[in-house]
Amino acid sequence: MSLGQELAPHLPFLRRYARALTGSQQHGDAFVRATLETIVASPEEFPREVDPRLGLYRTFHAIWSSANIEEGEEPTMDLAGAEGIAQARLSRITPLSRQALLLTSLEGFSSEDAAYLISASPDDVDSLVAEAMSEIERQTHADVLIIEDEPIIAMDIESIVRDLGHNVTGVAVTRDEAVAQARKSPPGLVLADIQLADDSSGIDAVKDILAEFSVPVIFITAFPERLLTGTRPEPTFLITKPFQRSTVKAAISQALFFDAATVPAA
Template sequence: MSLGQELAPHLPFVRRYARALTGTQKHGDAYVRATLEAIVAAPEDFPRDVDPRLGLYKTFQAIWGSANVETGVDGGQDAAQPEAIAQARLARITPRSRQALLLTAMEGFTNEDAAYLIGVDAPEVETLVADALSEIERQTHAEVLIIEDEPIIAMDLETIVRDLGHGVTGVAVTRDEAVAQAMARRPGLVLADIQLADDSSGIDAVKDILAQFEVPVIFITAFPERLLTGERPEPTFLITKPFQRSTVKAAIAQALFFDSSTVPA
């Protein structure tokens, strides 16, 4: 099997990580493209002492690290709004802490693997993750709309949201109900399933809502392949069911990290 064939199954997920890290599909994909170009240019430098997924993320980390992320992604005069928003927060939280949070909570790496990827000792990863969550939670607050037709899952999500100090505007189980609730009480964040109670689509519900106003969205689904298609647009934040609570907490923290309505004064 060629190196390209080994890496192909992992590309949608490194793209997800890149989007979550940068806040935009444009910037995230630019880093992934640079990562693949580096691998093609020097395949002999690809880490072969670890599994292909870990090697791919390691190469991405090297590209990301070379871009001076201490001051954010360099987007020039056309820097995306989420990156400008992030500048208000980056002074308060280090990129390494955010990387540790995303690699463990969203991407599912062990503390040992995350330590290898970001170049720290394994015990430090746990500290970095705790620091990141604490600081992001301190800076952000939102009212959250939950679009989920499974009562137990909806209750679990509501508990997670409230445990993080956020409010819940409501729980919707159909497309029409979701749109009506969003119009009645505008949320600052949406958590959305894809398949809803009346066979309507959470994707369509989100499209209807976004046609009225901008709001960060996290999709939580058992069918990630329906969204990770490689076509534009793809969701910046996507969680696969069954999920870990830590994964949802990390995604909420990152989504609000880039949201203008929660920028600290």
């Protein structure tokens, strides 16, 4: 089996991770593209001492680290131009603590594997995750709309949202209900399933809401590959069912982190 064939099954999930890390489909995909170009240019340098998925994410993190800059500095890697990545976005590169949290919570890596990916020790990873979770607890509260037709799942998500200190404005089970609730109480975050109670689409509900409001969205689905085909606009934040509470917390935190980062200071 060729290296490309080994890596292909892992690419949709690397795109998911990259988007969660950057807060943008465009920017995340640009980093993934740069990763693949690096592998194609020097396949002999691909880490073969680990499994292909770990090697793929390791290569991605090497590209990511080369672009990681402090506020006010110039980017050390030019991903602008054709990719359209602005310096303003690069200057808000996700902190290491959030990388550790996303790798373990969203992507399911062990502390040992995450340590390999970010060049740290497993104990460092555990400390970074704890730091990120503490940051989540301090985060500004948001009004959250949940679009989910399974009552038990909706209750679980609502519990997670409230545990984080956010307010749930409503739980909608159809497209029309979701749009109506968004108009009644404009949300600061939307958590959406794809298949809804009346066979309407959560994707269509989100499109309707985004036509009227600028709000971050997290999709929750049992079939993430259906939204990670690379053939149409894809979500920046995507959670796979069944989910862990820590995964939802990490995604909410990251979505709000970038949403707040785009608001100019008063």
